[in-house]
Amino acid sequence: MKVLRGIPAAPGLAIGPALTIRSAPPVDLQEQREADSPEEALHLEQAIIRAATFLEKLQRTASNPLAEILAAQREMLDDPELKQKSIELIESGSSAAAAITRVTASYAEQLAHLSDPYLAARAEDVREAGRRIVAELRGFTSTIELNQPTILVARDLSPAELVGLDPHFLLAVVTETGSATGHLAIVAQGLDIPAVVGVEGALDETLAPCTLIVDGERGSVTLDPDLEQRAEIKQRLAQARNDRRNLEVYRDRPGLTADKVWVEVFANIGSQAEAQKAVEMGAEGVGLFRTEFLAALGLPTEDAQFKIYEEVASLLRSPLIVRTFDIGGDKPVPGLDIPAEANPFLGWRGIRLGLDRPEEVFLPQIRALLRAAINHDIRIMLPMIATPQEVEQALELIARARRDLEATGYTLRHVPLGIMVETPAAALTIDQFVDLIDFASIGTNDLVQYTYAVDRTNTRVRERAHPLGIATLRLIEQICQAGVPVAVCGQLASDPAAIPLLVGLGVRELSVAPARVSSVKHILSTMTLAEMQERAQEALGKTRANW
Protein backbone atom coordinates (compact mmCIF):
# COMPACT_ATOMS: atom_id res chain seq x y z
CA MET A 1 0.00 0.00 0.00
CA LYS A 2 1.27 3.39 -0.92
CA VAL A 3 -0.20 6.88 -1.01
CA LEU A 4 0.57 9.33 -3.83
CA ARG A 5 -0.08 13.03 -3.39
CA GLY A 6 -1.36 15.42 -6.00
CA ILE A 7 -3.48 18.51 -6.44
CA PRO A 8 -7.21 18.16 -5.71
CA ALA A 9 -8.93 19.11 -8.96
CA ALA A 10 -12.50 17.86 -8.53
CA PRO A 11 -14.05 16.68 -5.26
CA GLY A 12 -15.42 13.22 -4.53
CA LEU A 13 -14.28 9.77 -3.50
CA ALA A 14 -13.86 6.61 -5.57
CA ILE A 15 -12.45 3.11 -5.38
CA GLY A 16 -11.86 0.89 -8.39
CA PRO A 17 -9.39 -0.68 -10.81
CA ALA A 18 -6.83 1.55 -12.47
CA LEU A 19 -6.69 1.81 -16.24
CA THR A 20 -3.54 3.48 -17.47
CA ILE A 21 -3.70 5.39 -20.71
CA ARG A 22 -0.29 5.55 -22.29
CA SER A 23 0.02 8.54 -24.54
CA ALA A 24 -0.12 7.41 -28.16
CA PRO A 25 3.36 6.57 -29.42
CA PRO A 26 4.85 9.65 -31.00
CA VAL A 27 4.52 9.91 -34.76
CA ASP A 28 7.73 9.19 -36.63
CA LEU A 29 8.16 12.42 -38.56
CA GLN A 30 10.16 10.64 -41.27
CA GLU A 31 7.53 7.92 -41.75
CA GLN A 32 6.99 7.17 -45.45
CA ARG A 33 3.66 6.30 -46.97
CA GLU A 34 2.89 2.78 -48.16
CA ALA A 35 -0.11 3.69 -50.31
CA ASP A 36 0.25 5.80 -53.44
CA SER A 37 -0.05 9.52 -53.02
CA PRO A 38 -3.73 10.09 -54.06
CA GLU A 39 -4.86 7.26 -51.80
CA GLU A 40 -2.86 8.56 -48.83
CA ALA A 41 -4.25 12.06 -49.43
CA LEU A 42 -7.74 10.59 -49.43
CA HIS A 43 -7.04 8.90 -46.08
CA LEU A 44 -6.03 12.24 -44.68
CA GLU A 45 -9.13 14.02 -45.94
CA GLN A 46 -11.37 11.33 -44.50
CA ALA A 47 -9.57 11.48 -41.15
CA ILE A 48 -10.05 15.26 -41.03
CA ILE A 49 -13.78 14.84 -41.70
CA ARG A 50 -14.09 12.20 -38.97
CA ALA A 51 -12.19 14.40 -36.52
CA ALA A 52 -14.50 17.31 -37.33
CA THR A 53 -17.60 15.20 -36.87
CA PHE A 54 -16.29 13.98 -33.53
CA LEU A 55 -15.59 17.50 -32.27
CA GLU A 56 -18.99 18.72 -33.43
CA LYS A 57 -20.67 15.94 -31.51
CA LEU A 58 -18.76 16.90 -28.35
CA GLN A 59 -19.44 20.59 -28.89
CA ARG A 60 -23.17 20.02 -28.78
CA THR A 61 -23.02 18.49 -25.31
CA ALA A 62 -20.35 20.80 -23.90
CA SER A 63 -20.90 24.03 -22.06
CA ASN A 64 -18.49 26.94 -21.81
CA PRO A 65 -15.56 27.20 -21.47
CA LEU A 66 -15.05 23.72 -22.91
CA ALA A 67 -17.31 24.48 -25.87
CA GLU A 68 -15.03 27.36 -26.84
CA ILE A 69 -11.91 25.22 -26.68
CA LEU A 70 -13.57 22.68 -28.95
CA ALA A 71 -14.87 25.35 -31.33
CA ALA A 72 -11.37 26.76 -31.81
CA GLN A 73 -10.03 23.29 -32.64
CA ARG A 74 -12.95 22.56 -34.91
CA GLU A 75 -12.29 25.70 -36.91
CA MET A 76 -8.67 24.73 -37.46
CA LEU A 77 -9.68 21.42 -39.00
CA ASP A 78 -11.32 23.38 -41.84
CA ASP A 79 -8.15 25.23 -42.67
CA PRO A 80 -7.28 24.84 -46.38
CA GLU A 81 -3.57 25.48 -45.78
CA LEU A 82 -3.41 22.68 -43.23
CA LYS A 83 -4.70 20.28 -45.84
CA GLN A 84 -2.74 21.72 -48.75
CA LYS A 85 0.62 21.69 -47.00
CA SER A 86 0.06 18.15 -45.70
CA ILE A 87 -0.85 16.93 -49.18
CA GLU A 88 2.34 18.46 -50.58
CA LEU A 89 4.33 16.48 -48.02
CA ILE A 90 2.38 13.34 -48.89
CA GLU A 91 3.21 13.89 -52.56
CA SER A 92 6.88 13.98 -51.71
CA GLY A 93 6.64 10.61 -49.96
CA SER A 94 5.54 11.35 -46.40
CA SER A 95 2.84 9.30 -44.64
CA ALA A 96 -0.38 11.15 -43.82
CA ALA A 97 0.27 10.97 -40.07
CA ALA A 98 3.81 12.34 -40.43
CA ALA A 99 2.60 15.06 -42.80
CA ILE A 100 -0.20 16.40 -40.62
CA THR A 101 1.98 16.23 -37.52
CA ARG A 102 4.74 18.22 -39.19
CA VAL A 103 2.35 20.85 -40.50
CA THR A 104 0.47 21.33 -37.23
CA ALA A 105 3.73 21.41 -35.29
CA SER A 106 5.08 24.10 -37.56
CA TYR A 107 1.98 26.28 -37.08
CA ALA A 108 2.07 25.66 -33.34
CA GLU A 109 5.69 26.76 -33.33
CA GLN A 110 4.90 29.97 -35.21
CA LEU A 111 1.98 30.82 -32.90
CA ALA A 112 3.93 30.00 -29.75
CA HIS A 113 6.56 32.54 -30.72
CA LEU A 114 4.15 35.45 -31.08
CA SER A 115 4.47 37.99 -28.29
CA ASP A 116 0.72 38.00 -27.77
CA PRO A 117 -0.11 35.49 -24.98
CA TYR A 118 -3.59 34.85 -26.34
CA LEU A 119 -2.32 33.86 -29.77
CA ALA A 120 0.51 31.86 -28.23
CA ALA A 121 -2.08 29.88 -26.31
CA ARG A 122 -3.68 28.86 -29.63
CA ALA A 123 -0.57 26.77 -30.28
CA GLU A 124 -1.96 24.07 -28.00
CA ASP A 125 -5.20 24.05 -30.00
CA VAL A 126 -3.33 23.37 -33.26
CA ARG A 127 -1.31 20.55 -31.73
CA GLU A 128 -4.43 19.06 -30.25
CA ALA A 129 -6.19 19.26 -33.63
CA GLY A 130 -3.22 17.47 -35.19
CA ARG A 131 -3.26 14.71 -32.58
CA ARG A 132 -6.98 14.24 -33.12
CA ILE A 133 -6.45 13.72 -36.87
CA VAL A 134 -3.58 11.28 -36.24
CA ALA A 135 -5.80 9.27 -33.88
CA GLU A 136 -8.39 9.01 -36.66
CA LEU A 137 -5.73 8.01 -39.19
CA ARG A 138 -4.40 5.26 -36.99
CA GLY A 139 -7.90 3.95 -36.52
CA PHE A 140 -7.94 4.48 -32.79
CA THR A 141 -11.51 4.77 -31.76
CA SER A 142 -12.07 8.41 -31.00
CA THR A 143 -12.98 7.64 -27.44
CA ILE A 144 -11.35 5.44 -24.86
CA GLU A 145 -13.72 2.50 -24.40
CA LEU A 146 -14.61 1.73 -20.82
CA ASN A 147 -16.48 -1.51 -20.20
CA GLN A 148 -16.37 -1.62 -16.41
CA PRO A 149 -16.17 0.94 -13.61
CA THR A 150 -12.66 2.36 -13.97
CA ILE A 151 -10.25 4.92 -12.60
CA LEU A 152 -8.30 6.45 -15.47
CA VAL A 153 -4.62 7.20 -14.98
CA ALA A 154 -2.93 9.24 -17.69
CA ARG A 155 -0.11 11.65 -18.27
CA ASP A 156 -2.69 14.21 -19.32
CA LEU A 157 -6.24 14.10 -20.64
CA SER A 158 -7.57 16.67 -23.05
CA PRO A 159 -11.06 18.03 -22.33
CA ALA A 160 -12.24 16.33 -25.54
CA GLU A 161 -10.96 12.95 -24.36
CA LEU A 162 -12.61 13.30 -20.97
CA VAL A 163 -15.99 14.33 -22.34
CA GLY A 164 -15.90 11.41 -24.77
CA LEU A 165 -15.81 8.86 -21.95
CA ASP A 166 -18.81 6.93 -20.70
CA PRO A 167 -19.64 8.70 -17.41
CA HIS A 168 -21.31 5.57 -16.04
CA PHE A 169 -18.01 3.71 -15.97
CA LEU A 170 -15.66 6.57 -15.18
CA LEU A 171 -15.12 6.59 -11.42
CA ALA A 172 -12.28 9.07 -11.18
CA VAL A 173 -9.37 10.60 -13.07
CA VAL A 174 -5.71 10.81 -12.05
CA THR A 175 -3.15 12.67 -14.16
CA GLU A 176 0.54 13.40 -13.85
CA THR A 177 0.25 16.94 -15.18
CA GLY A 178 -2.33 19.67 -14.77
CA SER A 179 -3.36 22.30 -12.26
CA ALA A 180 -6.31 22.94 -9.96
CA THR A 181 -7.64 25.52 -12.41
CA GLY A 182 -6.73 23.79 -15.69
CA HIS A 183 -9.11 22.63 -18.40
CA LEU A 184 -9.28 19.13 -16.96
CA ALA A 185 -10.27 20.33 -13.47
CA ILE A 186 -13.04 22.52 -14.85
CA VAL A 187 -14.47 19.72 -16.97
CA ALA A 188 -14.20 17.07 -14.23
CA GLN A 189 -16.00 19.33 -11.75
CA GLY A 190 -18.72 19.93 -14.28
CA LEU A 191 -19.15 16.18 -14.77
CA ASP A 192 -19.02 15.54 -11.04
CA ILE A 193 -16.11 13.12 -11.39
CA PRO A 194 -13.41 13.11 -8.68
CA ALA A 195 -10.03 14.15 -10.07
CA VAL A 196 -6.52 14.45 -8.70
CA VAL A 197 -3.94 16.06 -10.98
CA GLY A 198 -0.21 16.71 -10.78
CA VAL A 199 0.47 13.25 -9.31
CA GLU A 200 4.12 12.62 -10.02
CA GLY A 201 4.92 9.05 -11.02
CA ALA A 202 1.28 7.99 -11.27
CA LEU A 203 1.79 6.04 -14.50
CA ASP A 204 4.84 4.09 -13.33
CA GLU A 205 3.18 3.19 -10.05
CA THR A 206 0.10 1.75 -11.75
CA LEU A 207 1.86 -0.34 -14.40
CA ALA A 208 0.68 -3.63 -12.86
CA PRO A 209 -3.07 -4.13 -12.43
CA CYS A 210 -4.06 -2.47 -9.20
CA THR A 211 -6.90 -0.99 -7.22
CA LEU A 212 -6.92 2.69 -6.34
CA ILE A 213 -8.70 4.91 -3.89
CA VAL A 214 -8.97 8.46 -5.22
CA ASP A 215 -9.83 11.23 -2.80
CA GLY A 216 -10.55 14.34 -4.85
CA GLU A 217 -11.00 16.40 -1.72
CA ARG A 218 -7.59 15.72 -0.21
CA GLY A 219 -5.76 15.17 -3.46
CA SER A 220 -4.57 11.69 -2.54
CA VAL A 221 -4.34 8.43 -4.48
CA THR A 222 -3.99 5.21 -2.44
CA LEU A 223 -2.48 2.20 -4.25
CA ASP A 224 -3.69 -1.30 -3.42
CA PRO A 225 -5.51 -0.40 -0.22
CA ASP A 226 -5.71 -3.16 2.41
CA LEU A 227 -8.98 -4.82 3.40
CA GLU A 228 -9.55 -2.47 6.27
CA GLN A 229 -9.21 0.57 4.03
CA ARG A 230 -11.46 -0.93 1.40
CA ALA A 231 -14.13 -1.54 4.01
CA GLU A 232 -13.74 1.98 5.29
CA ILE A 233 -14.03 3.52 1.84
CA LYS A 234 -17.08 1.46 0.96
CA GLN A 235 -18.67 2.63 4.16
CA ARG A 236 -17.80 6.26 3.42
CA LEU A 237 -19.28 5.90 -0.06
CA ALA A 238 -22.48 4.35 1.31
CA GLN A 239 -22.58 7.10 3.89
CA ALA A 240 -22.13 9.73 1.18
CA ARG A 241 -25.05 8.26 -0.81
CA ASN A 242 -27.13 8.22 2.32
CA ASP A 243 -26.13 11.78 3.21
CA ARG A 244 -27.09 12.98 -0.24
CA ARG A 245 -30.59 11.63 0.27
CA ASN A 246 -30.84 13.13 3.74
CA LEU A 247 -29.49 16.44 2.54
CA GLU A 248 -32.27 16.91 0.07
CA VAL A 249 -34.57 18.14 2.83
CA TYR A 250 -32.25 21.08 3.40
CA ARG A 251 -32.48 22.25 -0.17
CA ASP A 252 -35.59 24.32 0.24
CA ARG A 253 -34.83 25.64 3.72
CA PRO A 254 -32.88 28.77 4.60
CA GLY A 255 -29.44 28.34 6.19
CA LEU A 256 -30.06 28.29 9.94
CA THR A 257 -27.94 27.38 12.94
CA ALA A 258 -29.42 24.98 15.52
CA ASP A 259 -30.75 28.04 17.40
CA LYS A 260 -32.22 29.56 14.22
CA VAL A 261 -29.69 32.27 13.48
CA TRP A 262 -29.89 32.95 9.76
CA VAL A 263 -26.68 32.44 7.78
CA GLU A 264 -27.44 32.91 4.09
CA VAL A 265 -26.11 30.15 1.87
CA PHE A 266 -25.33 31.52 -1.58
CA ALA A 267 -23.71 29.98 -4.64
CA ASN A 268 -20.60 30.83 -6.68
CA ILE A 269 -21.22 30.72 -10.42
CA GLY A 270 -19.44 31.51 -13.68
CA SER A 271 -22.10 31.05 -16.32
CA GLN A 272 -25.82 30.93 -17.05
CA ALA A 273 -25.74 27.12 -16.76
CA GLU A 274 -24.33 27.34 -13.26
CA ALA A 275 -26.97 29.92 -12.32
CA GLN A 276 -29.57 27.33 -13.23
CA LYS A 277 -27.78 24.77 -11.08
CA ALA A 278 -27.65 27.22 -8.16
CA VAL A 279 -31.43 27.58 -8.30
CA GLU A 280 -31.93 23.81 -8.47
CA MET A 281 -29.65 23.25 -5.48
CA GLY A 282 -31.53 25.70 -3.27
CA ALA A 283 -29.04 28.57 -3.11
CA GLU A 284 -30.53 31.67 -1.47
CA GLY A 285 -28.72 33.91 -3.92
CA VAL A 286 -25.47 34.20 -5.85
CA GLY A 287 -22.59 35.48 -3.73
CA LEU A 288 -20.03 35.47 -6.51
CA PHE A 289 -20.62 35.67 -10.24
CA ARG A 290 -17.18 35.34 -11.82
CA THR A 291 -17.57 37.44 -14.94
CA GLU A 292 -14.12 36.80 -16.39
CA PHE A 293 -15.40 33.57 -17.93
CA LEU A 294 -17.62 35.72 -20.15
CA ALA A 295 -14.45 37.19 -21.61
CA ALA A 296 -12.98 33.97 -23.00
CA LEU A 297 -13.34 35.29 -26.56
CA GLY A 298 -12.68 38.92 -25.71
CA LEU A 299 -14.44 41.44 -23.51
CA PRO A 300 -18.16 41.37 -24.34
CA THR A 301 -19.78 44.68 -25.26
CA GLU A 302 -21.96 46.60 -22.80
CA ASP A 303 -25.11 45.35 -24.52
CA ALA A 304 -23.94 41.74 -24.58
CA GLN A 305 -23.11 41.97 -20.88
CA PHE A 306 -26.42 43.60 -20.07
CA LYS A 307 -28.20 40.70 -21.73
CA ILE A 308 -26.25 38.08 -19.75
CA TYR A 309 -26.74 39.84 -16.39
CA GLU A 310 -30.46 40.21 -17.11
CA GLU A 311 -30.72 36.53 -18.00
CA VAL A 312 -28.88 35.30 -14.93
CA ALA A 313 -30.78 37.63 -12.59
CA SER A 314 -34.14 36.55 -14.05
CA LEU A 315 -33.24 32.90 -13.46
CA LEU A 316 -32.42 33.58 -9.83
CA ARG A 317 -35.03 35.99 -8.54
CA SER A 318 -32.73 36.46 -5.53
CA PRO A 319 -29.65 38.62 -4.89
CA LEU A 320 -26.96 38.42 -7.57
CA ILE A 321 -23.54 39.68 -6.52
CA VAL A 322 -21.45 40.30 -9.61
CA ARG A 323 -17.70 40.58 -9.30
CA THR A 324 -16.24 42.94 -11.89
CA PHE A 325 -13.68 41.41 -14.26
CA ASP A 326 -10.84 39.76 -12.35
CA ILE A 327 -8.44 39.44 -15.25
CA GLY A 328 -4.70 39.78 -15.41
CA GLY A 329 -1.50 38.54 -16.98
CA ASP A 330 -2.27 34.89 -16.17
CA LYS A 331 -5.68 34.97 -17.86
CA PRO A 332 -5.12 36.46 -21.31
CA VAL A 333 -8.21 38.04 -22.80
CA PRO A 334 -8.27 38.31 -26.58
CA GLY A 335 -8.27 41.91 -27.70
CA LEU A 336 -6.98 43.18 -24.39
CA ASP A 337 -3.30 43.83 -24.45
CA ILE A 338 -2.02 42.80 -21.02
CA PRO A 339 1.72 42.19 -20.90
CA ALA A 340 2.92 38.88 -19.49
CA GLU A 341 4.30 39.39 -16.00
CA ALA A 342 6.80 37.55 -13.85
CA ASN A 343 4.34 37.62 -10.93
CA PRO A 344 0.81 37.89 -12.32
CA PHE A 345 -0.74 37.28 -8.87
CA LEU A 346 1.04 40.39 -7.62
CA GLY A 347 0.55 42.23 -10.87
CA TRP A 348 -1.76 44.28 -13.02
CA ARG A 349 -5.04 42.50 -12.35
CA GLY A 350 -8.53 42.82 -10.93
CA ILE A 351 -9.56 46.33 -9.95
CA ARG A 352 -6.09 47.65 -10.80
CA LEU A 353 -6.61 46.90 -14.46
CA GLY A 354 -10.23 48.11 -14.30
CA LEU A 355 -9.27 51.50 -12.84
CA ASP A 356 -6.31 51.99 -15.17
CA ARG A 357 -8.32 51.18 -18.29
CA PRO A 358 -11.81 52.38 -17.40
CA GLU A 359 -13.07 53.00 -20.94
CA GLU A 360 -12.27 49.49 -22.12
CA VAL A 361 -12.76 47.37 -19.04
CA PHE A 362 -14.57 48.94 -16.09
CA LEU A 363 -17.14 51.42 -17.42
CA PRO A 364 -18.92 49.23 -19.99
CA GLN A 365 -19.36 46.55 -17.32
CA ILE A 366 -20.63 49.05 -14.74
CA ARG A 367 -23.10 50.54 -17.22
CA ALA A 368 -24.37 47.07 -18.11
CA LEU A 369 -24.77 46.23 -14.41
CA LEU A 370 -26.54 49.49 -13.55
CA ARG A 371 -28.96 48.89 -16.40
CA ALA A 372 -29.60 45.26 -15.44
CA ALA A 373 -30.12 46.35 -11.81
CA ILE A 374 -33.13 48.47 -12.76
CA ASN A 375 -35.35 45.41 -12.54
CA HIS A 376 -33.25 43.02 -10.45
CA ASP A 377 -31.44 42.75 -7.12
CA ILE A 378 -27.94 43.08 -8.52
CA ARG A 379 -24.97 44.12 -6.37
CA ILE A 380 -21.48 45.03 -7.52
CA MET A 381 -18.31 43.59 -5.98
CA LEU A 382 -14.76 44.83 -6.67
CA PRO A 383 -11.89 42.30 -6.82
CA MET A 384 -8.31 42.66 -5.50
CA ILE A 385 -8.90 45.77 -3.43
CA ALA A 386 -5.94 46.79 -1.26
CA THR A 387 -6.67 50.42 -0.29
CA PRO A 388 -9.72 52.67 0.29
CA GLN A 389 -8.42 54.99 -2.45
CA GLU A 390 -9.15 52.27 -4.99
CA VAL A 391 -12.75 52.10 -3.82
CA GLU A 392 -13.03 55.90 -4.00
CA GLN A 393 -11.79 55.86 -7.59
CA ALA A 394 -14.23 53.09 -8.46
CA LEU A 395 -17.06 55.06 -6.84
CA GLU A 396 -16.21 58.09 -8.98
CA LEU A 397 -16.32 55.98 -12.13
CA ILE A 398 -19.60 54.40 -11.05
CA ALA A 399 -21.05 57.87 -10.44
CA ARG A 400 -19.90 58.89 -13.92
CA ALA A 401 -21.54 55.83 -15.52
CA ARG A 402 -24.68 56.63 -13.59
CA ARG A 403 -24.72 60.26 -14.82
CA ASP A 404 -24.13 59.17 -18.41
CA LEU A 405 -26.98 56.67 -18.29
CA GLU A 406 -29.35 59.07 -16.55
CA ALA A 407 -28.58 61.71 -19.17
CA THR A 408 -29.83 59.30 -21.82
CA GLY A 409 -33.11 58.76 -19.98
CA TYR A 410 -32.55 55.79 -17.67
CA THR A 411 -34.04 55.83 -14.18
CA LEU A 412 -31.57 53.87 -12.06
CA ARG A 413 -31.84 52.21 -8.67
CA HIS A 414 -29.29 52.34 -5.88
CA VAL A 415 -26.91 49.43 -6.42
CA PRO A 416 -25.08 48.16 -3.32
CA LEU A 417 -21.28 48.07 -3.61
CA GLY A 418 -18.97 45.60 -1.91
CA ILE A 419 -15.34 44.56 -2.01
CA MET A 420 -13.54 41.27 -2.08
CA VAL A 421 -11.21 41.09 0.88
CA GLU A 422 -8.35 39.01 -0.42
CA THR A 423 -5.30 41.11 0.40
CA PRO A 424 -3.98 41.30 3.96
CA ALA A 425 -3.80 45.09 3.39
CA ALA A 426 -7.59 45.35 2.99
CA ALA A 427 -8.23 42.97 5.89
CA LEU A 428 -5.99 44.91 8.29
CA THR A 429 -7.49 48.30 7.39
CA ILE A 430 -11.10 47.23 6.92
CA ASP A 431 -12.30 49.98 9.31
CA GLN A 432 -11.15 52.51 6.70
CA PHE A 433 -13.57 51.08 4.16
CA VAL A 434 -16.81 50.96 6.13
CA ASP A 435 -18.29 54.26 5.00
CA LEU A 436 -17.48 53.46 1.36
CA ILE A 437 -19.04 50.00 1.03
CA ASP A 438 -22.23 48.09 1.76
CA PHE A 439 -20.67 44.65 2.22
CA ALA A 440 -17.41 42.69 2.19
CA SER A 441 -16.76 39.19 0.91
CA ILE A 442 -13.64 37.31 1.92
CA GLY A 443 -11.91 35.46 -0.90
CA THR A 444 -10.20 32.96 1.36
CA ASN A 445 -8.18 31.24 -1.37
CA ASP A 446 -6.29 34.39 -2.25
CA LEU A 447 -6.26 35.79 1.28
CA VAL A 448 -4.54 32.62 2.52
CA GLN A 449 -2.17 32.59 -0.45
CA TYR A 450 -1.14 36.22 0.12
CA THR A 451 -0.95 35.86 3.90
CA TYR A 452 1.33 32.83 3.92
CA ALA A 453 3.09 33.69 0.62
CA VAL A 454 2.27 30.22 -0.68
CA ASP A 455 1.20 29.39 -4.22
CA ARG A 456 -1.57 26.88 -3.71
CA THR A 457 -0.94 25.20 -7.06
CA ASN A 458 2.65 24.42 -6.12
CA THR A 459 2.72 20.90 -4.64
CA ARG A 460 6.08 21.51 -2.98
CA VAL A 461 4.83 24.30 -0.77
CA ARG A 462 1.05 24.11 -0.67
CA GLU A 463 1.00 22.32 2.70
CA ARG A 464 2.71 25.34 4.23
CA ALA A 465 -0.37 27.51 3.94
CA HIS A 466 -2.87 27.27 6.82
CA PRO A 467 -6.40 28.20 5.82
CA LEU A 468 -7.49 27.77 9.44
CA GLY A 469 -4.24 28.95 10.98
CA ILE A 470 -4.15 31.73 13.54
CA ALA A 471 -2.98 34.27 10.96
CA THR A 472 -6.01 33.65 8.74
CA LEU A 473 -8.45 33.53 11.65
CA ARG A 474 -7.16 36.79 13.12
CA LEU A 475 -7.65 38.54 9.80
CA ILE A 476 -11.18 37.18 9.48
CA GLU A 477 -11.99 38.21 13.05
CA GLN A 478 -10.82 41.73 12.33
CA ILE A 479 -12.89 41.95 9.14
CA CYS A 480 -16.00 40.81 11.01
CA GLN A 481 -15.56 43.46 13.69
CA ALA A 482 -15.69 46.39 11.26
CA GLY A 483 -19.46 46.64 11.17
CA VAL A 484 -20.26 45.73 7.54
CA PRO A 485 -21.99 42.47 6.59
CA VAL A 486 -19.31 39.88 5.89
CA ALA A 487 -19.51 36.94 3.51
CA VAL A 488 -17.00 34.24 2.63
CA CYS A 489 -16.82 33.06 -0.97
CA GLY A 490 -13.64 31.01 -1.01
CA GLN A 491 -13.18 27.28 -0.57
CA LEU A 492 -13.31 27.61 3.22
CA ALA A 493 -17.01 28.47 3.03
CA SER A 494 -17.92 24.84 2.33
CA ASP A 495 -15.30 23.21 4.57
CA PRO A 496 -17.06 21.45 7.49
CA ALA A 497 -14.22 22.29 9.87
CA ALA A 498 -14.20 25.94 8.84
CA ILE A 499 -17.93 26.72 8.86
CA PRO A 500 -18.40 26.87 12.67
CA LEU A 501 -15.29 29.04 12.99
CA LEU A 502 -16.39 31.47 10.26
CA VAL A 503 -19.90 31.83 11.63
CA GLY A 504 -18.56 32.02 15.18
CA LEU A 505 -16.35 34.93 14.12
CA GLY A 506 -19.31 36.79 12.62
CA VAL A 507 -19.66 35.72 8.97
CA ARG A 508 -23.35 35.73 7.97
CA GLU A 509 -23.19 34.66 4.35
CA LEU A 510 -21.42 31.61 2.91
CA SER A 511 -21.10 31.42 -0.86
CA VAL A 512 -20.21 27.96 -2.15
CA ALA A 513 -20.27 25.73 -5.24
CA PRO A 514 -23.91 24.99 -6.16
CA ALA A 515 -23.44 21.29 -5.36
CA ARG A 516 -22.42 22.14 -1.77
CA VAL A 517 -25.38 24.32 -0.83
CA SER A 518 -27.39 21.60 0.94
CA SER A 519 -24.48 20.17 2.88
CA VAL A 520 -23.50 23.63 4.13
CA LYS A 521 -27.06 24.22 5.32
CA HIS A 522 -26.92 20.87 7.07
CA ILE A 523 -23.65 21.66 8.85
CA LEU A 524 -25.05 25.01 10.00
CA SER A 525 -28.03 23.24 11.57
CA THR A 526 -25.89 20.99 13.76
CA MET A 527 -24.58 23.66 16.15
CA THR A 528 -25.83 26.74 17.95
CA LEU A 529 -24.25 30.13 17.40
CA ALA A 530 -22.88 30.06 20.96
CA GLU A 531 -21.18 26.73 20.28
CA MET A 532 -19.65 28.08 17.10
CA GLN A 533 -18.44 31.21 18.89
CA GLU A 534 -16.83 29.08 21.55
CA ARG A 535 -15.10 26.98 18.95
CA ALA A 536 -13.86 30.08 17.14
CA GLN A 537 -12.41 31.54 20.36
CA GLU A 538 -10.67 28.25 21.07
CA ALA A 539 -9.13 28.26 17.59
CA LEU A 540 -8.02 31.87 17.97
CA GLY A 541 -6.51 31.14 21.35
CA LYS A 542 -4.29 28.40 20.04
CA THR A 543 -0.63 28.89 20.65
CA ARG A 544 2.51 27.58 19.03
CA ALA A 545 2.33 24.55 21.29
CA ASN A 546 -1.07 23.33 20.10
CA TRP A 547 -1.27 24.84 16.59
Added chain:
Amino acid sequence: MENTVERTVTLGSKSGLHARPAAIFVQHAKSYQSQINLVKEEKTANGKSILSVLALGAEKGDQVVLKISGSDAEAALNRLVPLLEGDLG
Protein backbone atom coordinates in the same frame (compact mmCIF):
# COMPACT_ATOMS: atom_id res chain seq x y z
CA MET B 1 -10.77 37.48 -66.74
CA GLU B 2 -7.88 37.52 -64.27
CA ASN B 3 -7.48 40.67 -62.23
CA THR B 4 -4.90 41.45 -59.63
CA VAL B 5 -5.56 44.22 -57.19
CA GLU B 6 -3.55 45.36 -54.21
CA ARG B 7 -4.14 47.77 -51.36
CA THR B 8 -2.21 48.75 -48.23
CA VAL B 9 -4.45 48.82 -45.19
CA THR B 10 -3.93 49.94 -41.60
CA LEU B 11 -5.61 47.50 -39.22
CA GLY B 12 -8.41 49.18 -37.32
CA SER B 13 -9.58 46.30 -35.18
CA LYS B 14 -8.60 47.00 -31.58
CA SER B 15 -7.31 43.50 -31.09
CA GLY B 16 -5.50 43.27 -34.43
CA LEU B 17 -6.12 39.96 -36.15
CA HIS B 18 -7.03 37.90 -33.11
CA ALA B 19 -9.18 34.79 -33.08
CA ARG B 20 -12.53 36.48 -33.57
CA PRO B 21 -11.52 39.18 -36.09
CA ALA B 22 -9.40 36.64 -37.96
CA ALA B 23 -12.29 34.18 -38.11
CA ILE B 24 -14.63 36.86 -39.46
CA PHE B 25 -12.10 37.93 -42.07
CA VAL B 26 -11.42 34.33 -43.18
CA GLN B 27 -15.12 33.61 -43.40
CA HIS B 28 -15.62 36.55 -45.77
CA ALA B 29 -12.48 35.75 -47.76
CA LYS B 30 -13.69 32.21 -48.36
CA SER B 31 -16.81 33.45 -50.10
CA TYR B 32 -14.72 34.71 -53.07
CA GLN B 33 -13.19 32.71 -55.91
CA SER B 34 -10.06 34.85 -56.00
CA GLN B 35 -6.84 34.05 -54.31
CA ILE B 36 -6.50 36.35 -51.31
CA ASN B 37 -3.21 37.06 -49.57
CA LEU B 38 -2.28 39.25 -46.64
CA VAL B 39 1.30 40.44 -46.49
CA LYS B 40 2.88 41.86 -43.36
CA GLU B 41 6.54 42.70 -43.66
CA GLU B 42 8.17 39.54 -45.00
CA LYS B 43 5.32 37.22 -44.04
CA THR B 44 2.54 36.27 -46.43
CA ALA B 45 -0.69 34.66 -45.24
CA ASN B 46 -3.38 32.88 -47.19
CA GLY B 47 -6.47 34.95 -46.39
CA LYS B 48 -8.66 31.85 -46.44
CA SER B 49 -6.59 30.04 -43.81
CA ILE B 50 -7.29 30.86 -40.17
CA LEU B 51 -3.95 29.38 -39.04
CA SER B 52 -1.96 31.35 -41.52
CA VAL B 53 -3.80 34.61 -40.69
CA LEU B 54 -3.29 34.05 -36.95
CA ALA B 55 0.39 33.31 -37.50
CA LEU B 56 0.88 36.79 -38.98
CA GLY B 57 0.48 38.10 -35.44
CA ALA B 58 -0.89 41.36 -36.83
CA GLU B 59 -1.82 44.00 -34.28
CA LYS B 60 -3.90 47.17 -34.36
CA GLY B 61 -2.21 49.89 -36.35
CA ASP B 62 -0.06 47.43 -38.33
CA GLN B 63 0.11 47.98 -42.06
CA VAL B 64 -0.76 44.97 -44.15
CA VAL B 65 -0.95 44.61 -47.90
CA LEU B 66 -4.04 42.91 -49.22
CA LYS B 67 -3.29 41.19 -52.56
CA ILE B 68 -6.16 39.67 -54.45
CA SER B 69 -6.14 38.00 -57.84
CA GLY B 70 -8.99 36.33 -59.65
CA SER B 71 -12.26 36.95 -61.38
CA ASP B 72 -13.98 38.61 -58.42
CA ALA B 73 -10.92 40.47 -57.15
CA GLU B 74 -12.52 43.92 -57.25
CA ALA B 75 -15.59 42.84 -55.33
CA ALA B 76 -13.44 41.05 -52.74
CA LEU B 77 -11.23 44.10 -52.29
CA ASN B 78 -14.26 46.37 -51.83
CA ARG B 79 -15.61 44.08 -49.13
CA LEU B 80 -12.40 43.15 -47.31
CA VAL B 81 -10.67 46.54 -47.08
CA PRO B 82 -13.39 48.15 -44.93
CA LEU B 83 -13.46 44.98 -42.88
CA LEU B 84 -9.77 45.30 -42.03
CA GLU B 85 -9.97 49.04 -41.46
CA GLY B 86 -13.01 48.80 -39.20
CA ASP B 87 -13.36 47.25 -35.81
CA LEU B 88 -14.00 43.56 -36.14
CA GLY B 89 -14.50 43.22 -32.39
